[in-house]
Amino acid sequence: MSAIRHALTTKRADDFSAWYQEVISAADMAEESGVRGCMVIKPWGYGIWERIQRLMDDRIKAAGVQNCYFPIFIPLKNFEREASHVDGFAKEMAVVTHHRLIADGKGGLIPDPEAKLEEPLVVRPTSETIIGDAMARWIQSWRDLPLLTNQWANVVRWEMRTRMFLRTSEFLWQEGHTAHATREDALEETHRALEMYRACAEDDLALPVIAGEKPENERFPGAVETWSIEAMMQDGKALQAGTSHYLGTNFAHAAGIQYQDKEGGQQFCHTTSWGVSTRLIGGVIMTHGDDDGLRVPPRIAPHQVVIIPMLRETPEDEALLDYCEDLRKLVAAQAALGEPVRVLLDKKPGKAAAKRWDWVRKGAPLIVEVGPRDMAEGNVAVLRRDRLWNQDNGKPAFSFVSREDFSAQAPALLEAIQQALYDEARERRDANVTRGVTSMDQVAAHFADNHARPGWVEVQWSKPTSAALEAATEQLKALKLTIRNVPRDAEPADGTCIFTGAPATERILVARAY
RNA sequence: CGGGGAGUAGCGCAGCCCGGUAGCGCAUCUGCUUUGGGAGCAGAGGGUCGCAGGUUCGAAUCCUGUCUCCCCGACCA
Numbered sequence: 001m002s003a004i005r006h007a008l009t010t011k012r013a014d015d016f017s018a019w020y021q022e023v024i025s026a027a028d029m030a031e032e033s034g035v036r037g038c039m040v041i042k043p044w045g046y047g048i049w050e051r052i053q054r055l056m057d058d059r060i061k062a063a064g065v066q067n068c069y070f071p072i073f074i075p076l077k078n079f080e081r082e083a084s085h086v087d088g089f090a091k092e093m094a095v096v097t098h099h100r101l102i103a104d105g106k107g108g109l110i111p112d113p114e115a116k117l118e119e120p121l122v123v124r125p126t127s128e129t130i131i132g133d134a135m136a137r138w139i140q141s142w143r144d145l146p147l148l149t150n151q152w153a154n155v156v157r158w159e160m161r162t163r164m165f166l167r168t169s170e171f172l173w174q175e176g177h178t179a180h181a182t183r184e185d186a187l188e189e190t191h192r193a194l195e196m197y198r199a200c201a202e203d204d205l206a207l208p209v210i211a212g213e214k215p216e217n218e219r220f221p222g223a224v225e226t227w228s229i230e231a232m233m234q235d236g237k238a239l240q241a242g243t244s245h246y247l248g249t250n251f252a253h254a255a256g257i258q259y260q261d262k263e264g265g266q267q268f269c270h271t272t273s274w275g276v277s278t279r280l281i282g283g284v285i286m287t288h289g290d291d292d293g294l295r296v297p298p299r300i301a302p303h304q305v306v307i308i309p310m311l312r313e314t315p316e317d318e319a320l321l322d323y324c325e326d327l328r329k330l331v332a333a334q335a336a337l338g339e340p341v342r343v344l345l346d347k348k349p350g351k352a353a354a355k356r357w358d359w360v361r362k363g364a365p366l367i368v369e370v371g372p373r374d375m376a377e378g379n380v381a382v383l384r385r386d387r388l389w390n391q392d393n394g395k396p397a398f399s400f401v402s403r404e405d406f407s408a409q410a411p412a413l414l415e416a417i418q419q420a421l422y423d424e425a426r427e428r429r430d431a432n433v434t435r436g437v438t439s440m441d442q443v444a445a446h447f448a449d450n451h452a453r454p455g456w457v458e459v460q461w462s463k464p465t466s467a468a469l470e471a472a473t474e475q476l477k478a479l480k481l482t483i484r485n486v487p488r489d490a491e492p493a494d495g496t497c498i499f500t501g502a503p504a505t506e507r508i509l510v511a512r513a514y
Numbered sequence: 515c516g517g518g519g520a521g522u523a524g525c526g527c528a529g530c531c532c533g534g535u536a537g538c539g540c541a542u543c544u545g546c547u548u549u550g551g552g553a554g555c556a557g558a559g560g561g562u563c564g565c566a567g568g569u570u571c572g573a574a575u576c577c578u579g580u581c582u583c584c585c586c587g588a589c590c591a
Contacts, residue, residue, distance in 0.1 A: 036582070036583095160590075161590085167590080226591070243591055353553090371551080396552090
């Protein structure tokens, strides 16, 4: 057993936060922009987002939802109409007040005082209010319902503390907005979206998640119910990976979204909204990354197979490139996970070994190296990113197979990697959810211990509200804990409330969170 | 937004206390050697020291302001 020389300098176990940042730069996913809280998403990071977008968009459209685009600028007045929405977002708004710059006489530029906007515009932090305006125009009759819209957009929230992908001032997301005739219809849509997110997270991103309802204090501003999917990161902290809200008639009242029912009466619509963002990429990193960089699940990998010819800048290179190009065509003609295999022949000049480690850090699922001798023997050298090392000799675990066998096996390998990443994350998650905790003392002991990874704790409660809930969350806050959600699929409660001692009605998950 | 730390070559860092015109490792480029798994040797290129003022004959170094990043807290669909 030799010491393994990992591709990153920081190990997860030593400094998870520094490791996370190193993955992002080493995998060339994103970089700082110089503007507070804003990042440049580079091709490999954006390529992963494009894959997520594509797969999610297919699911959205399959549900009969249509894409639209609404303005990035929202009249300030819109936000004054829904009281809790104001409270939720007022503190983090970017506001546009001028429409022209003039020279300041010192070589610089300043907003022209003469060009002040009569009514300031806010850069959207979310689009409920402006889409509400549109819904009020578009909906007249019960025949116009349900109205199912979605948009892919950027949003801005002036965050105090930012982290790449997890919390940035500007981020990319998808926001679905729907209007329905009844509460039941709107709740059904809320749950449909939640289930869509669960399926996308688990099947596409290989992120095991727990779907459930957020407690009252964690609701979206203006929502009647907020539901989430929660994923466990490798340090045991929870990441809210997607949310779906039942908004009741709150926004319908604020924007006047009404329809005439079959009896001729005017009714307010019940609306929903739901979203996932580039934060998912942070979740993928912290779930699947290892001490050699990222490991991208094949379904969302921009390149699933990367072929690296061992070029030597000699005339023989040409034959080797031909051999690799034939391999590329063979593999690209295959289908895996329901789509043509995405394969890249990396012809860039440079040492094969250096390029190999670049792709390891980026996390391409299958890396294939081909040298002159491989070519002579009709072989290729295959490296599975999810099983990188030969533990016996501390070297990369290449397997040598014929070119034809590899191309035939590539789809099955990709499917196996997709499944292996999910299984690994699922086992880790399941091993780190603690049940049977029945007192706050036990909770405190669990999280106070020198647990490297305390994970999540499931407890029972009586769903206290308002002041009683506040008292409960204060106790948790002292331990830096939050209620993640009330798992949809949990067993029925059978004990007493950990906060009040009353008979419990639900099970909740308690954890530290991003 | 409060407390702490940091910004010097693509990356990681030294130099700063005690002012004298910038250095190391990796990476890059060139040459030679090597050639089945993260090559060796030699040489070279690359930095207005985050930005703006100030002190000084002279500022990476001292002073003031400001921007950005990291950690802790507050806040956070």
